[in-house]
Amino acid sequence: MDTSIIQIMLIGLVTGLAGLDILVGLTHFHRPVVLGPIIGLILGDVQIGIIVGAMVELSLIGAAPLAGAQPPNVIIAGMSAVFFAISITNLEPEAAVALSLPFAALMQAFVTLMYNLFSVFTAKADKAVEETNFNKITILNLTTLFIVFISYFILSALIASMGEQAQIFVNIIPTWILNGLTIAGGMMPAMGLAILLSIMFKKEYAPFLIIGFVLSAFFGVSIIALTLIAISIAMYDMLINKKIDKNKGGISNGKKAGI
Amino acid sequence: MEKKQESKEKLFTKKELNKLAISSAFLQSSFNYERMQGTGWIWTIAPGLKKIYKDDKEGLKKSMKTHITFFNCHPFLNSLVSGIVLALEENKTDLNTVQSIKVALMGPLGGIGDSILWLTALPLIAGISAQLALQTNSIIGAITFLVLFNIIHLSLRFGLIHYGYNLGINAVGKIKNSVQIVNRAASIVGLMVVGSLVPQFVHANLGINITLGEMNVNLQETLLDPIMPGLLPLILTYFLYKIYKKGANPLMIILLIMLIGLIGSLTGILVA
Numbered sequence: 001m002d003t004s005i006i007q008i009m010l011i012g013l014v015t016g017l018a019g020l021d022i023l024v025g026l027t028h029f030h031r032p033v034v035l036g037p038i039i040g041l042i043l044g045d046v047q048i049g050i051i052v053g054a055m056v057e058l059s060l061i062g063a064a065p066l067a068g069a070q071p072p073n074v075i076i077a078g079m080s081a082v083f084f085a086i087s088i089t090n091l092e093p094e095a096a097v098a099l100s101l102p103f104a105a106l107m108q109a110f111v112t113l114m115y116n117l118f119s120v121f122t123a124k125a126d127k128a129v130e131e132t133n134f135n136k137i138t139i140l141n142l143t144t145l146f147i148v149f150i151s152y153f154i155l156s157a158l159i160a161s162m163g164e165q166a167q168i169f170v171n172i173i174p175t176w177i178l179n180g181l182t183i184a185g186g187m188m189p190a191m192g193l194a195i196l197l198s199i200m201f202k203k204e205y206a207p208f209l210i211i212g213f214v215l216s217a218f219f220g221v222s223i224i225a226l227t228l229i230a231i232s233i234a235m236y237d238m239l240i241n242k243k244i245d246k247n248k249g250g251i252s253n254g255k256k257a258g259i
Numbered sequence: 260m261e262k263k264q265e266s267k268e269k270l271f272t273k274k275e276l277n278k279l280a281i282s283s284a285f286l287q288s289s290f291n292y293e294r295m296q297g298t299g300w301i302w303t304i305a306p307g308l309k310k311i312y313k314d315d316k317e318g319l320k321k322s323m324k325t326h327i328t329f330f331n332c333h334p335f336l337n338s339l340v341s342g343i344v345l346a347l348e349e350n351k352t353d354l355n356t357v358q359s360i361k362v363a364l365m366g367p368l369g370g371i372g373d374s375i376l377w378l379t380a381l382p383l384i385a386g387i388s389a390q391l392a393l394q395t396n397s398i399i400g401a402i403t404f405l406v407l408f409n410i411i412h413l414s415l416r417f418g419l420i421h422y423g424y425n426l427g428i429n430a431v432g433k434i435k436n437s438v439q440i441v442n443r444a445a446s447i448v449g450l451m452v453v454g455s456l457v458p459q460f461v462h463a464n465l466g467i468n469i470t471l472g473e474m475n476v477n478l479q480e481t482l483l484d485p486i487m488p489g490l491l492p493l494i495l496t497y498f499l500y501k502i503y504k505k506g507a508n509p510l511m512i513i514l515l516i517m518l519i520g521l522i523g524s525l526t527g528i529l530v531a
Contacts, residue, residue, distance in 0.1 A: 023287040024299075026334055028381075028408050033389050034401040047396065054392035054400060057385050064377035116517060118291035118298075122327075123510035125289070125298045129323040132316055134305045141288035141302050176524045182531040184520025186462030187495060188292035191512055192329035193457060194499035195294075199328060199358060201500075205450045212454025217489035223370035223455060227363070230451035234444040241440070 003043070003087065003160050010042045011079065012157035018075045019152030020145060032056035032078030039082040052085045052093045053078055059097060073107035075152065076100070080159050087163060102170045103159060109178050110151055116181050118144050119188050208233065269428060270311065270349045273421070276342070279307055280420040283338040293513055295331040295460075303337070307345045325354045325361075331460070332365040333372020335415045340364050342423025350431040353438055359445035366452035376411070384408050457496050458489030465491070466523075466530035479530075 003011075018030035029035065036053015040046045056078045063071035080103045085096035121140060128136035159166045201209070208230070215221040215229065271279070282303045289298035301323060308326070312319035332340060340361060347357050384407045392400025434441045465479040483490050499512060523529025 023290060024285045026284060026412060027405065028412070029405060031385060031404065033385060033392060033404050037398050037401050046398070050392050050396060050398060050400065054389040057389040061382045061385055061389075062378075064381055115290060115292050118289050119293035119513050120510065121289060122291060122294050122298055122513070123508075125294075125301070125327055126509070129301075129320065129327045132320045132323060134309065137298070137302055137305065141285070141298065144289040177521065179531055180521035180524030181517070182520075183463075183523055183529045184517045185292040186531065187492075187516050187520065188513065189295065189329070189456075189460040190492065190496040190499050191503075191509060191516065192294040192297065193453060193461065193496050194503050195509065196329040196362070196453060197496070197500050198504055199325070200355070200362065200446065200449055200453065202446070205446050208447045209450045209454040212451035213457055213489065213493060214454075215451075216455035217458035217487070217493075221455070223366050223452070223459075226451065226455050227367040227370075227448065230363070230448040233451070234447040237447060238440055238444055241443075 007042055008157050008160045011039060011083070011160045012153040014038055014042065015075060015079050015156035016149040016153035018079075019148050022075060023148060024145065030075050030078075032060065032074060032081070035075065035078045036082050039079055040086065043083065043086045045086045048085050048093070049082050052082045052096055055093055055097055056081045056100065071108070072101065072104040073111065074104070076107040076155060076159075077104035079156050080104075083160055084164070099164070102167060103155070106170050106172075107152075107155060109173060109181075110155070112178070112181050112185055113173075114144075114147065114151065116185055116188070117147075119191075122192075269424075271307070271345065271424065275306075275310075276420050276424055277417060279304070279341060279345070280338050280417045282306065283341050283416060283420065284334075286332070286334045286337050293509075294327070294329050296334070296337070297326075297328055297330045300330040300337070301326040304341055304345060307341070308348065311345070311348050321354055322348060322357075325358045328358070330361070330365055331456075332369045333376060335376060335412055336368040336372045336419065337365075338416045339368065339419035339423040342420040342425075343427040346424050346427025346431060347434070350428075350435065352431060352434060353442060356434065356438065356442045356445055359442065359449035361449075362452055363445055363448040366456065380411055381408070384411075457492050461489075461492035461496055462531075463491035463495055464530050466527045 014035070018035055021027055021030040029038075032053045034053070036051075036056065037046050037049040040049015040053070043049070056074075060072065060074050060077060063074050077097075077100045079100075081093075081096045081100035084099045085091055085093055088096075091099075121144060124140050125137055128134070128140065155169075158169065197209075211233070212226065212230070215226050216223075221229070282305075284303075286296050286299045286303050288302060290296060291298070304326065308319060308322055312322065326344075343364065344357060344361055347360065384404055388400045388404035388407070390400075391403055392398075465477075465483065467478040468475050469478060470476075487493075502512070503509065520529065524531075
């Protein structure tokens with residue numbers, strides 16, 4: 001089946017919007033179970049869109065962005081699986097899903113690249129804050145959202161126009177660069193936390209920082225358990241301080257009485 | 260004892276809060292590895308901050324500096340933080356307290372959101388809907404998914420901002436009357452959360468292998484991890500904190516980290 005220019009553009013548009021939805025908006029129309037039928041509609045076969053979309057959904061069911069870690073990209077997986085199932089004659093839905101996975105991995109790599117790139121942009125946000133300029137922050141955020149949109153648009157349009165041939169792009173970024181960016185992405189939050197600490201940290205609170213680190217690093221305590229422990233410590237600290245204050249008050253009152 | 264008047268006019272109307280709930284959906288604009296949702300967070304509460312500070316440029320600047328920092332929460336439950344933070348800001352609560360409360364909230368809310376929403380609600384609704392789609396061969400599956408998922412999503416997003424705002428307004432009197440006590444308690448919880456975020460979010464692993472007699476062992480697994488898991492992330496964070504305090508440029512550091520990542524990957528010294 002040949003895909004027309006209008007179909008390619010529509011696929012790019014819908015996939016681009018889905019790319020925005022996974023970050024902002026979050027109506028979750030980007031999940032394959034919904035995106036599948038929409039791509040199917042554009043290509044003139046809603047039925048296959050429904051079936052393949054649902055199958056991709058079931059195979060990627062646990063894929064959610066936990067703590068900023070990127071699972072294989074559900075949007076490109078859903079989009080390309082439906083596209084292959086419809087455009088390649090006699091292709092089994094299962095095979096279409098399998099065919100889509102390299103592209104999902106490619107987009108995952110691209111997303112890693114973007115999140116590294118956007119780290120560089122935070123310097124611009126700091127500058128906007130120095131100038132108390134909210135418009136600059138708006139422009140910055142719209143710029144990054146546009147980059148996200150256009151990335152999804154381009155990749156999905158390439159897949160829709162080149163079909164399986166688009167696989168040549170899968171190896172476009174060398175593995176060592178990809179690994180390097182993943183490693184860098186892993187170290188990057190240290191900077192964000194360092195800035196946060198420069199605002200929050202005082203020497204007298206060092207023990208609590210250490211306790212938090214130890215509970216998480218050594219014992220893998222969940223954040224909820226950790227918060228409850230933290231609240232308990234804070235409550236104890238509050239009560240002890242109240243008692244000390246009271247005793248102080250008592251002593252000074254005693255002194256006064258003595259005089 | 261005189262009782263503080265709590266029935267003060269609230270600055271934000273219900274309608275305005277609903278608008279802020281909508282903007283809270285933009286939390287993850289400019290999502291990046293360094294501040295995570297920080298650049299998005301300040302955007303989601305920008306209309307609120309503008310209204311609170313009006314012409315007070317200095318005050319606004321200080322507040323903006325508080326809100327451009329590292330932030331990471333579940334992108335639905337962040338509206339609860341918005342509500343509380345705006346109530347505290349509206350009443351000119353000490354910004355250190357605001358920052359600590361914000362950090363103390365984002366961690367556990369992120370955890371609750373991950374386990375209840377991302378790992379339970381989403382797979383459950385998606386699973387049911389996908390099965391429905393395959394059984395009926397119709398778009399009923401897709402519609403079921405969108406409706407069920409967004410009932411949960413939107414009721415949390417809109418409900419929590421009002422709840423958080425009222426909670427904040429009611430608590431603010433108590434907070435203001437005992438600034439030092441609350442600030443200390445919030446700092447303790449906040450810094451414990453930050454401490455736990457270091458090994459959770461910062462990842463640095465050595466890929467170096469050494470030959471011990473006949474064994475080829477990985478330095479990270481055999482040496483560093485048994486001494487202290489998360490040792491490298493801790494050293495890295497401490498080092499960056501020190502040089503940032505000395506006035507190092509964050510942009511340069513970010514570019515340096517990218518370079519280190521690339522070199523580490525090429526030489527095999529660092530692994531993901």
